[in-house]
Amino acid sequence: MTAQNSATLDPGSPVPLYQQLYLLLRSQIHGGALRPGDKIMGEAELCEAYDVSRITAKRALNELADTGLVIRKRGSGTRVTDRLPPQPLKASIDGLLEKVGEMGRNTSVRVLSSALMPAPPEIRAALNLPEGARALQSRRVRSLNDQSVSFLEAWIPEDVAEGAALEAESPTPMLLQLERAGISVSSATQTITATLADALSAAALDVPMGAPLIDTRRVVFDAQDRAVEFIRVLYRPELYQIEVAMRRVQGDNGAAWVPRPTGRPEGRPDRPGAPATKAPKTP
Template identity: 40%
Template sequence: MAMRRHIGNAVHESLPTPLYHQIYLILRGQISDGKLAAGAQVPGEEELARQFNVSRITARRALAELAAEGLVTRGRGRGTHVTHRNEPPPVRGAVEGLIENLMAMGLKTQVELIDFGYEAAAPDVSAALQVEAGAEVQRAVRVRSLEAGPFSYLTTFVPAEIGRKFGRKELAREPLLALLERSGVVIGAADQTISATLADTHVAPLLKTAVGTPLLRISRVVHDGNGHPVEYIIGLYRPDRYQFRMSLDRVRGGERNTWSASVAPTTGGSKSSPRSTNREKK
């Protein structure tokens, strides 16, 4: 298998992602990390072709993608330079105080309702909401944005008997958790899983990013005070605009030591125990 190398990075012919897009992702990461700061000159077509052992056409397409996204400007005889962008810092979501943080985020960001309706629950939805397969559920798709642009693509499912208490107009204006509580649901807790995925041809344009860009994937089941599921949500997040934070306490045991998730200190310095019992051995 042929491998084309660059200092600290590599592109692979065996991957399904085109070589030009692999180079684009590497350069985009260097810009996001500040390794290529605002105003810095980006290597030109000839230099990129030599570094990655690709054709100039391939290098040109990588630079064209950066320019199309507004990350760089190109000028004949002047080269390619990183565009100066004064974006606000990314949203930081904490595991601690999860429900309160989600409510606050919903009030501080803008939302666009992409899709809304009722459908039969697919197997994964029925399992998450603990309803019969094929039971009617409300499904909504929303995109949340900051001043810098969209950062999350959210698909939510709610049992129909709860979803009928609010509609499209309310979802386009208010956070879903607030609507649930207004409908008489007492929110108790939530379980969530964090993984990763790639932006597909549907999600990428809505998040204003390139197809194949890595995204955070967060699936969450929200329970009422009696432990019954009332919401199932799958969220896809741009990691350059959304970060997840967790505080850990060192727990010392007789045979081994572990890390345990904990609530970050408040202004009063107090802590409360999280619902999660996940521990990482170290």
């Protein structure tokens, strides 16, 4: 029987204790600390290890069972299922359009809703739209091996959506539809942070409210530098990884890490005895 109890729960957190315990145990399963067939602490042992009530421990274990991560049997305890969690999707900061296409081929999409509506202030600011402007909103869930990975909300200016004849109900990513319609996508700005699941995203991703999520927001621009799409994607962190490829170089201010495109590098990273690659001089 195994369960790491080095972590502690925070009674002062707005996240309920049963959710904290559920997330801790789920993280141990996805991280490999708890492996298929391992027996997890019982309710009484969890109560003692984490100083929680029997009801809290029971609910956390029931949440794990409901998501298919464990099997609970009276008399034999709770064990991790033999079904291994899917390997997380990997994405890089570069190769934006290519990664969208790759993800579309390896996952399935369920369209939750799509409608043309007045753009809220945040969307107007991101897309540089005037007050009262409308935009096409599309909400989708992307799944990997029948497990929800991401909850996506995209906004496209009304004239762009109509000009490109976008099919909002199609599982094809909006970005690819824009490209196919002849819109030249040239650049994007992206921010990545963390957030907690609200009622909408929790239901879409099949996670408890308050569960941690990766929050990615991106504004896509065409060749004329006009914003043609705002997209927010919430990812389950155990099923999604962001990969940044880097290269060690020697600059005027010493050695530094600089980003390089993912995939096969143009040249081997600098190493002892090899000619140094000059980094840009720091202003």
